Amino acid sequence: MTGIRFDHYDWAGGREAMLRFGPETGPIVLAALPLFEEANRTRQFVCTILRALAGHGIGSVLPDFPGTGESLVATADATLADQRRAYVALAQVLGADTYALSIRSGALLEGDATLAARWHLSPQSGEELVRDLERARAAAGKPESDYAGNRLSFEQLTALREAVPRGDGRCRIVRLDTDPRAADATYPGAPLWRRSEPDNNIELAQKLAADIAHWIAG
Numbered sequence: 001m002t003g004i005r006f007d008h009y010d011w012a013g014g015r016e017a018m019l020r021f022g023p024e025t026g027p028i029v030l031a032a033l034p035l036f037e038e039a040n041r042t043r044q045f046v047c048t049i050l051r052a053l054a055g056h057g058i059g060s061v062l063p064d065f066p067g068t069g070e071s072l073v074a075t076a077d078a079t080l081a082d083q084r085r086a087y088v089a090l091a092q093v094l095g096a097d098t099y100a101l102s103i104r105s106g107a108l109l110e111g112d113a114t115l116a117a118r119w120h121l122s123p124q125s126g127e128e129l130v131r132d133l134e135r136a137r138a139a140a141g142k143p144e145s146d147y148a149g150n151r152l153s154f155e156q157l158t159a160l161r162e163a164v165p166r167g168d169g170r171c172r173i174v175r176l177d178t179d180p181r182a183a184d185a186t187y188p189g190a191p192l193w194r195r196s197e198p199d200n201n202i203e204l205a206q207k208l209a210a211d212i213a214h215w216i217a218g
Contacts, residue, residue, distance in 0.1 A: 017064050029099050031063075032101070033068070035109075037136075041192055053209045098115055129160055
């Protein structure tokens, strides 16, 4: 099967929706969008990457996590610990041949999941994420509990400030060529997560999919 299918997965706290792309056998890529508004700005782009991966014969899933997407868990009630539990539960169901594809703060969700390897695009620390949220809140003149339209608990903010992406094991870090930080590879392109509206870059998505396919094969 190579089309897009709606599916779901279960974790200790309930059931969450996900999309499936490409074949369901062989290596599976578990994609994690950035948290909060960056998820809306990059969803179409990530879906384009996953469709391109299907063209390489690689299946993938794009899940909601508690408090994200269409989850029944309110953002105000979401915790990083639960989001990581859900990630771990899904990775266990998908099996040992599961590869992380995480964008920006999506890398914070991987926690201690057992994965074949990790591929991160412009990974962001939790401290950087919270700093961005606080800047956006201050610029918009919002109250302290309102972060770009999201009500976040003190527990969630504290956990995010302390969170860092995992880089152990087989981990490939990819960045845009405008980012001077260390990377295994860089590609030209604008940071879609900084746009005011959702956007896409099909050419970049296809290049990243080829990078991922080659990395998995290697």
